[in-house]
Amino acid sequence: xxxxxxxxxxxxxxxxxxxxxxxxxxxxxxxxxxxxxxxxxxxxxxxxxxxxxxxxxxxxxxxxxxxxxxxxxxxxxxxxxxxxxxxxxxxxxxxxxxxxxxxxxxxxxxxxxxxxxxxxxxxxxxxxxxxxxxxxxxxxxxxxxxxxxxxxxxxxxxxxxxxxxxxxxxxxxxxxxxxxxxxxxxxxxxxxxxxxxxxxxxxxxxxxxxxxxxxxxxxxxxxxxxxxxxxxxxxxxxxxxxxxxxxxxxxxxxxxxxxxxxxxxxxxxxxxxxxxxxxxxxxxxxxxxxxxxxxxxxxxxxxxxxxxxxxxxxxxxxxxxxxxxxxxxxxxxxxxxxxxxxxxxxxxxxxxxxxxxxxxxxxxxxxxxxxxxxxxxxxxxxxxxxxxxxxxxxxxxxxxxxxxxxxxxxxxxxxxxxxxxxxxxxxxxxxxxxxxxxxxxxxxxxxxxxxxxxxxxxxxxxxxxxxxxxxxxxxxxxxxxxxxxxxxxxxxxxxxxxxxxxxxxxxxxxxxxxxxxxxxxxxxxxxxxxxxxxxxxxxxxxxxxxxxxxxxxxxxxxxxxxxxxxxxxxxxxxxxxxxxxxxxxxxxxxxxxxxxxxxxxxxxxxxxxxxxxxxxxxxxxxxxxxxxxxxxxxxxxxxxxxxxxxxxxxxxxxxxxxxxxxxxxxxxxxxxxxxxxxxxxxxxxxxxxxxxxxxxxxxxxxxxxxxxxxxxxxxxxxxxxxxxxxxxxxxxxxxxxxxxxxx
Numbered sequence: 001x002x003x004x005x006x007x008x009x010x011x012x013x014x015x016x017x018x019x020x021x022x023x024x025x026x027x028x029x030x031x032x033x034x035x036x037x038x039x040x041x042x043x044x045x046x047x048x049x050x051x052x053x054x055x056x057x058x059x060x061x062x063x064x065x066x067x068x069x070x071x072x073x074x075x076x077x078x079x080x081x082x083x084x085x086x087x088x089x090x091x092x093x094x095x096x097x098x099x100x101x102x103x104x105x106x107x108x109x110x111x112x113x114x115x116x117x118x119x120x121x122x123x124x125x126x127x128x129x130x131x132x133x134x135x136x137x138x139x140x141x142x143x144x145x146x147x148x149x150x151x152x153x154x155x156x157x158x159x160x161x162x163x164x165x166x167x168x169x170x171x172x173x174x175x176x177x178x179x180x181x182x183x184x185x186x187x188x189x190x191x192x193x194x195x196x197x198x199x200x201x202x203x204x205x206x207x208x209x210x211x212x213x214x215x216x217x218x219x220x221x222x223x224x225x226x227x228x229x230x231x232x233x234x235x236x237x238x239x240x241x242x243x244x245x246x247x248x249x250x251x252x253x254x255x256x257x258x259x260x261x262x263x264x265x266x267x268x269x270x271x272x273x274x275x276x277x278x279x280x281x282x283x284x285x286x287x288x289x290x291x292x293x294x295x296x297x298x299x300x301x302x303x304x305x306x307x308x309x310x311x312x313x314x315x316x317x318x319x320x321x322x323x324x325x326x327x328x329x330x331x332x333x334x335x336x337x338x339x340x341x342x343x344x345x346x347x348x349x350x351x352x353x354x355x356x357x358x359x360x361x362x363x364x365x366x367x368x369x370x371x372x373x374x375x376x377x378x379x380x381x382x383x384x385x386x387x388x389x390x391x392x393x394x395x396x397x398x399x400x401x402x403x404x405x406x407x408x409x410x411x412x413x414x415x416x417x418x419x420x421x422x423x424x425x426x427x428x429x430x431x432x433x434x435x436x437x438x439x440x441x442x443x444x445x446x447x448x449x450x451x452x453x454x455x456x457x458x459x460x461x462x463x464x465x466x467x468x469x470x471x472x473x474x475x476x477x478x479x480x481x482x483x484x485x486x487x488x489x490x491x492x493x494x495x496x497x498x499x500x501x502x503x504x505x506x507x508x509x510x511x512x513x514x515x516x517x518x519x520x521x522x523x524x525x526x527x528x529x530x531x532x533x534x535x536x537x538x539x540x541x542x543x544x545x546x547x548x549x550x551x552x553x554x555x556x557x558x559x560x561x562x563x564x565x566x567x568x569x570x571x572x573x574x575x576x577x578x579x580x581x582x583x584x585x586x587x588x589x590x591x592x593x594x595x596x597x598x599x600x601x602x603x604x605x606x607x608x609x610x611x612x613x614x615x616x617x618x619x620x621x622x623x624x625x626x627x628x629x630x631x632x633x634x635x636x637x638x639x640x641x642x643x644x645x646x647x648x649x650x651x652x653x654x655x656x657x658x659x660x661x662x663x664x665x666x667x668x669x670x671x672x673x674x675x676x677x678x679x680x681x682x683x684x685x686x687x688x689x690x691x692x693x694x695x696x697x698x699x700x701x702x703x704x705x706x707x708x709x710x711x712x713x714x715x716x717x718x719x720x721x722x723x724x725x726x727x728x729x730x731x732x733x734x735x736x737x738x739x740x741x742x743x
Contacts, residue, residue, distance in 0.1 A: 047145040048120040063108025070104040138217025140167040169222030177324035227511040230489030258301040270353040292360040292391040295328040298353040306352035311341040360391035376440035377516035396426035396442040412442040444525035462536035484598040484643035498531035526561035530554030538695035543640035547650035552657035588620040588655035601645035620655040624734040664729040673732040705730035
């Protein structure tokens with residue numbers, strides 16, 4: 001602050017008070033009125049990685065002086081001689097040590113400060129890897145601790161165990177576990193995507209001669225956020241970068257990559273296997289327990305070249321492919337003197353190069369149980385997530401002892417590529433390196449299991465200890481297809497679904513605005529497991545009224561489990577956080593959808609059959625055969641179909657049953673009928689009993705009502721006759737004897 005500033009902004013007769021005078025007055029005033037001067041806080045900015053410069057930062061309510069600060073740096077509580085600056089360079093001497101800094105100074109209020117920072121994580125070594133096929137210059141990359149650009153050798157920096165993402169300008173190419181050498185086949189989500197990456201890079205090479213390396217550094221300033229096309233790469237995609245370049249054919253691009261990989265890899269010590277044969281290895285356990293097997297493999301010009309089948313007591317126990325460290329890794333629980341058979345074969349068109357399986361030591365099951373503090377997508381955190389740890393690797397698996405019955409397994413795997421379906425384990429050497437969508441999926445499967453057991457008294461979803469298996473990163477559709485009159489490229493959908501008593505999550509689709517997958521929300525996870533419950537008992541047919549009940553039951557379980565684990569205001573909507581809800585249990589008609597060109601269904605309007613017009617906005621119905629009800633009669637909805645009529649209204653008429661469940665849970669008045677709520681968990685118990693014991697494949701809304709009344713029996717909760725409230729809840733949505741078929 002200067003006198004000139006005072007003269008130009010206030011009265012020129014005022015003379016600027018000196019800084020010392022102002023500070024002295026401030027200190028006297030604060031001391032006079034007893035205002036506390038909180039102690040300083042010291043932080044260290046920078047990652048604890050070799051060759052990184054750390055910086056001390058001080059925050060002090062009493063003010064931080066510009067000079068007169070003493071800095072002292074420590075490595076594992078030992079003072080580092082000569083380290084007395086604000087910054088500190090990490091060297092080889094600091095590897096595997098924790099760094100902290102001490103600061104000594106007098107703040108601007110005259111108070112002496114002597115404070116330590118919190119220690120850093122253990123200092124890690126900086127590792128150099130190379131993006132090849134051939135060496136690619138000018139790709140942006142990012143890990144948890146490093147960002148940068150690959151040089152003419154394709155070099156990038158990383159820490160062991162980190163994931164790395166690559167970009168062409170701002171075009172996202174893919175990601176992988178960081179390793180000493182990475183190829184496009186390592187970072188691609190599918191072989192189709194790998195083909196697009198190699199075509200793109202070879203085509204855009206500055207001199208069109210990838211034999212001497214690929215240089216795409218001229219696109220570093222391109223800052224339009226983009227994503228690879230899901231389908232075939234075309235010349236129009238190349239033109240967005242450089243219209244002077246002609247697209248290299250997919251065949252030529254893959255041949256070049258294959259030659260580069262074959263030239264790079266050292267096959268010494270590896271066994272070559274082709275798809276015409278299987279190599280078999282046997283391991284007998286000399287004790288009961290779990291052991292980890294690891295099979296190192298070599299890179300190839302497709303996203304995976306090796307697959308393992310694991311047999312236990314003659315039955316297939318597991319199948320796996322190489323993870324992004326090119327290691328096929330799995331763990332198997334087995335009994336004393338029993339054997340595990342491992343069969344290795346090539347997949348696709350290229351040979352599999354592998355080393356013989358490496359068997360870890362046998363561990364008792366209780367030795368492998370671990371509880372970790374893990375981070376999911378977004379703000380999801382799980383401070384007590386149950387996993388397995390075997391031979392220094394964590395697995396997103398949980399094995400629950402089940403006396404008198406087989407152990408219950410909860411496992412989460414990661415799908416790789418398109419068809420045929422193949423997967424790897426979710427595994428990591430450090431908790432922070434787990435895929436976050438895998439953490440979410442695993443945590444939510446455990447939550448579903450715990451709710452089924454502790455609230456609904458069920459032994460897993462089938463009441464027989466069934467394995468809860470969730471698959472993340474599942475690309476869908478599995479091949480290019482026409483869907484509802486439009487082309488859908490393989491892997492382009494964003495969804496979650498149930499199949500074969502397993503659940504599947506597609507990856508996040510940031511290009512569509514979905515930064516997290518559906519694995520991130522418990523209500524969707526529980527909804528999908530709800531289908532497994534129904535599939536195990538009533539097997540409600542997936543069309544017309546029975547199909548709507550199928551969807552509704554899953555929504556009920558989804559919302560019940562969501563509320564069970566939530567605090568504060570209870571939500572009654574299904575869907576992703578920070579996105580418009582898919583459905584509302586409380587107020588179905590608050591959500592609408594548009595009528596599309598491929599749709600043919602008809603609804604009720606003012607009691608009459610109505611054909612919606614193109615793009616007409618239609619609210620979800622909340623009353624049986626009321627406004628906006630999808631007509632399910634066979635003479636109008638002749639053939640159930642996914643595109644034309646939503647299998648005769650399964651996702652839309654389900655909202656009517658959802659309204660019933662809301663009323664039964666918390667009470668309320670609807671269509672002039674008042675219901676007294678019995679609590680959401682009690683409502684769920686009645687619905688589950690009906691699904692298990694009363695409903696059948698062809699149950700209608702009226703049948704569902706009768707079944708739930710029977711399941712309620714003579715129960716009385718807090719003086720409330722449960723069966724009577726079940727009856728009223730269904731009548732409130734207009735499921736009346738007077739509109740029952742045949743009356």
